Amino acid sequence: MWRALIPAEMLRDVHLEEKGNYWLGPGRTLITYWVRPNNLYSILASVPAAEVQRESWTESGDIEDLRRSFSDIEPRARKMMEQIESGFITGMYYRDPIDRWTYGRVTLMGDAAHPMVPFLAQGAAQGIEDAWTMATVLEKASKKDVPTALQEYEQRRRPRTTRVQAGARAMVKLTHETEPDRIRARNGRWKGMQHIDPMTETTWGFVWGYDVLKAVKLPAGEVLGLSATKEGKSLKRPESQRAFSLWKNAFSPEQVARGHDGLREGYEEFLATNFPLSKEVGVESLELHGVPSLRVHALRKRANAPTVLHFHGGGYVLGSARGSLEYAHRLAEAVGGTSIAVDYRLAPDHPYPAAIDDALDAYRGLVNSGVPASSIILSGESSGGGLALALALALKTAGTPLPAGIIGVCPFVDLTLRGPSVSQFAGDDPAANRDMLTYLGASYFQGHEPTDPMVSPLYGDLAGLPPLFLTASEGEVLLSDTTRLIERAQKAGVDVTSRIVDDSVHVYTIFPFLPETASTMKAIGEWIEGSFNR
Numbered sequence: 337m338w339r340a341l342i343p344a345e346m347l348r349d350v351h352l353e354e355k356g357n358y359w360l361g362p363g364r365t366l367i368t369y370w371v372r373p374n375n376l377y378s379i380l381a382s383v384p385a386a387e388v389q390r391e392s393w394t395e396s397g398d399i400e401d402l403r404r405s406f407s408d409i410e411p412r413a414r415k416m417m418e419q420i421e422s423g424f425i426t427g428m429y430y431r432d433p434i435d436r437w438t439y440g441r442v443t444l445m446g447d448a449a450h451p452m453v454p455f456l457a458q459g460a461a462q463g464i465e466d467a468w469t470m471a472t473v474l475e476k477a478s479k480k481d482v483p484t485a486l487q488e489y490e491q492r493r494r495p496r497t498t499r500v501q502a503g504a505r506a507m508v509k510l511t512h513e514t515e516p517d518r519i520r521a522r523n524g525r526w527k528g529m530q531h532i533d534p535m536t537e538t539t540w541g542f543v544w545g546y547d548v549l550k551a552v553k554l555p556a557g558e559v560l561g562l563s564a565t566k567e568g569k570s571l572k573r574p575e576s577q578r579a580f581s582l583w584k585n586a587f588s589p590e591q592v593a594r595g596h597d598g599l600r601e602g603y604e605e606f607l608a609t610n611f612p613l614s615k616e617v618g619v620e621s622l623e624l625h626g627v628p629s630l631r632v633h634a635l636r637k638r639a640n641a642p643t644v645l646h647f648h649g650g651g652y653v654l655g656s657a658r659g660s661l662e663y664a665h666r667l668a669e670a671v672g673g674t675s676i677a678v679d680y681r682l683a684p685d686h687p688y689p690a691a692i693d694d695a696l697d698a699y700r701g702l703v704n705s706g707v708p709a710s711s712i713i714l715s716g717e718s719s720g721g722g723l724a725l726a727l728a729l730a731l732k733t734a735g736t737p738l739p740a741g742i743i744g745v746c747p748f749v750d751l752t753l754r755g756p757s758v759s760q761f762a763g764d765d766p767a768a769n770r771d772m773l774t775y776l777g778a779s780y781f782q783g784h785e786p787t788d789p790m791v792s793p794l795y796g797d798l799a800g801l802p803p804l805f806l807t808a809s810e811g812e813v814l815l816s817d818t819t820r821l822i823e824r825a826q827k828a829g830v831d832v833t834s835r836i837v838d839d840s841v842h843v844y845t846i847f848p849f850l851p852e853t854a855s856t857m858k859a860i861g862e863w864i865e866g867s868f869n870r
Contacts (some may be wrong), residue, residue: 340423495561505593519657521684584766624701632707641673649718651776709737721747754814
């Protein structure tokens with residue numbers, strides 16, 4: 337990165353922005369701003385590593401090299417560059433916060449502990465937050481308690497700097513996309529955010545809205561880490577705490593920093609590591625009207641048992657049919673029949689209506705293969721539950737025979753994020769938070785209206801839908817999606833069976849070791865049996 341300062345008197349003929357941030361092609365960015373208004377102007381110019389001859393904090397680089405790197409920029413910016421007399425080149429160094437900062441009476445702060453990527457202006461900001469936090473905890477401590485106070489300082493700061501660093505790195509990657517398809521997907525996501533987060537208050541509130549003066553007065557356990565969960569939050573039972581911890585640690589800082597690519601990788605790893613399909617279970621690949629899918633059967637399949645058409649979760653951006661097979665197989669066992677996991681296309685590469693189009697094709701393909709609609713149960717967890725509901729609404733509108741029932745586990749049915757639990761349980765749910773839901777939802781609906789029932793089925797006409805089995809966890813961020821759906825469906829005359837479990841997590845049924853999972857799977861089997869015998 338080139339750094340240069342220009343006195344104002346040399347820029348009289350150049351119209352300057354108060355602050356500018358320009359992406360000028362692969363590896364090239366120009367960031368400009370006043371250091372002292374109408375006195376001294378700063379230029380930061382990043383170039384590809386291959387165009388850097390040497391780095392130094394003191395020696396000037398060859399200005400002609402800088403001008404060659406930016407020879408094709410627009411005239412006003414080129415005129416500004418021509419005024420630079422000297423500048424120096426430094427590398428852009430950053431890393432995730434190191435694992436340990438404190439040793440006795442010695443600790444680290446600022447770039448020594450967490451060198452920030454030069455984005456979101458957080459290098460100095462995080463250092464200032466460190467300094468104030470350290471000063472505050474030391475002020476309260478006696479001389480004998482200094483090591484303990486420094487441990488508290490690290491406990492308060494490391495989770496936050498990890499989250500800020502990962503977010504900044506993700507934004508660097510997002511703004512420097514070079515492939516046309518990825519640029520289109522990124523811009524589509526930004527269009528979507530204009531619907532639900534026009535001022536990016538949700539997206540970047542954790543950075544800009546943070547008040548260190550207030551935060552340092554709160555208990556250390558209130559600090560929000562990488563998963564936007566309070567570091568001191570815990571559940572009552574060992575098994576529910578195990579599920580909570582698995583969700584909390586589902587993604588590494590590196591995976592978050594890589595945007596949806598890293599999140600997809602992390603989610604697949606999370607599912608494959610923790611919920612592998614038994615080797616006893618055979619898996620068949622098939623296509624339903626061109627949509628790739630995977631089929632598993634109950635080990636003791638009953639005659640005339642239903643077929644579950646299952647849609648995985650992941651906010652329409654993450655997940656896969658293969659990743660959901662273990663849960664899909666337990667659904668097959670619960671109903672004594674067959675489960676088919678659908679590999680519908682994912683956003684942001686394939687935004688709305690790709691997922692609902694694939695869901696419709698898969699359903700029609702299953703019916704055309706000889707499985708009657710009256711033997712099909714739609715199923716989905718989280719966004720997959722929303723997709724199953726949207727599919728049923730689409731089938732009703734088209735006059736297509738409806739399935740026998742729908743299973744929705746913690747369904748994501750309101751992508752406007754208007755549900756009160758989204759705010760009420762902020763910091764308590766390691767699997768979902770407003771920031772992540774905004775990112776995922778906007779990636780899916782993009783320029784489309786999020787209140788469209790095909791996107792957010794909560795806003796659809798639910799009358800005439802088949803029986804619903806809906807379940808969620810008390811205290812999860814998407815709880816009000818389920819409770820509002822139950823209320824609206826009952827008012828529309830739909831037969832609703834519901835279960836709200838306590839001391840558990842989002843999409844608790846994917847965790848086979850939870851007692852509430854076993855009881856819910858048993859209840860699903862009884863519900864299916866009752867529905868089929870009517």
